[in-house]
Amino acid sequence: MNAIEGSCWPLDRMSAQRRDAAFLGALREAASTRFLLLVGDRFAIVSNEARDFARLRLLSRAQLRGFALDARDALFLGCNPQSGTGLFALALKEHEVDEPLAGLLQPLVDLRSIAARGAMPADEVAAASTAKSLAAWHQTVRCCGRCGAATRSEEGGWKRTCRACGQPAFPRLDPVAIMLVHDGERCVLAREPRFPERMYSTIAGFIEPGEDLEQAVRRETREEIGLDVARVTYLATQPWPFPHSFMIGCLAEAVAAPLALDPLEIDDARWFARSEVALMLRGDHPEGLWLPGRHAIAHTLVRHWAESRD
Numbered sequence: 001m002n003a004i005e006g007s008c009w010p011l012d013r014m015s016a017q018r019r020d021a022a023f024l025g026a027l028r029e030a031a032s033t034r035f036l037l038l039v040g041d042r043f044a045i046v047s048n049e050a051r052d053f054a055r056l057r058l059l060s061r062a063q064l065r066g067f068a069l070d071a072r073d074a075l076f077l078g079c080n081p082q083s084g085t086g087l088f089a090l091a092l093k094e095h096e097v098d099e100p101l102a103g104l105l106q107p108l109v110d111l112r113s114i115a116a117r118g119a120m121p122a123d124e125v126a127a128a129s130t131a132k133s134l135a136a137w138h139q140t141v142r143c144c145g146r147c148g149a150a151t152r153s154e155e156g157g158w159k160r161t162c163r164a165c166g167q168p169a170f171p172r173l174d175p176v177a178i179m180l181v182h183d184g185e186r187c188v189l190a191r192e193p194r195f196p197e198r199m200y201s202t203i204a205g206f207i208e209p210g211e212d213l214e215q216a217v218r219r220e221t222r223e224e225i226g227l228d229v230a231r232v233t234y235l236a237t238q239p240w241p242f243p244h245s246f247m248i249g250c251l252a253e254a255v256a257a258p259l260a261l262d263p264l265e266i267d268d269a270r271w272f273a274r275s276e277v278a279l280m281l282r283g284d285h286p287e288g289l290w291l292p293g294r295h296a297i298a299h300t301l302v303r304h305w306a307e308s309r310d
């Protein structure tokens with residue numbers, strides 16, 4: 001189902017071209033252009049029976065026409081600069097998918113399960129993640145936040161403008177500090193009420209207006225588990241499109257003390273020795289405690305700490 005004329009991978013976001021309506025219009029109608037379909041919260045994929053291999057199912061403009069799908073508000077995800085093949089996303093509601101189309105779009109899977117399996121190439125997961133975040137944002141800005149009039153999508157879906165007062169709106173990201181709190185030899189892992197049974201993870205919280213990253217790490221650590229943090233070290237970031245968080249991963253060196261948990265946010269939290277964390281990473285913990293998978297930045301933070309001697 002991928003483009004015959006050329007693949008859209010690797011994808012360049014081509015953000016400078018988003019304002020060029022003629023370019024985008026021509027690309028959207030090109031025979032080689034491909035569309036990924038987001039139905040509700042799920043993506044159409046091509047996969048094998050074991051689901052250890054998965055690609056996004058991409059449709060051509062002609063196929064969209066065949067199903068009478070309107071591509072005018074398709075979200076521009078980018079272009080392969082070598083082949084010129086463009087990629088757009090089309091977000092549909094479940095009730096907009098008739099039976100013949102539903103047949104073509106099997107299987108439909110959610111992004112978490114795609115990412116968790118590690119079966120899809122990273123650039124395709126990133127494109128799906130962008131599409132999901134953008135589509136969720138469009139759902140929340142149909143009306144102007146200033147005057148309440150209807151807004152219209154522009155720049156390939158990267159901007160909405162109020163039809164009455166002209167107020168612009170841009171895709172939203174919510175920055176989140178996520179930190180592995182440790183004292184050198186032990187780290188704190190916690191359970192939130194919504195977690196699956198026996199899963200423990202790092203703590204996290206939204207960064208508030210007026211805070212820098214370090215201040216947010218210190219405040220959240222104090223609020224959630226009652227510890228003071230000395231040194232904060234930045235490690236990595238990860239977009240987390242549920243629906244539009246941006247995770248900023250840190251190691252937080254805590255002043256060792258008894259934990260004092262926030263009962264609203266945390267079900268349980270404890271200090272774990274490095275050796276115990278190694279068992280969790282291997283899936284060998286005697287109590288069956290486990291960690292988020294490799295797709296999650298929490299896993300990256302824990303693994304980095306467990307395998308280093310910092």
Ligand SMILES: [Zn+2]
Binds near residue numbers: 147164167
């Ligand atoms: Zn307005």
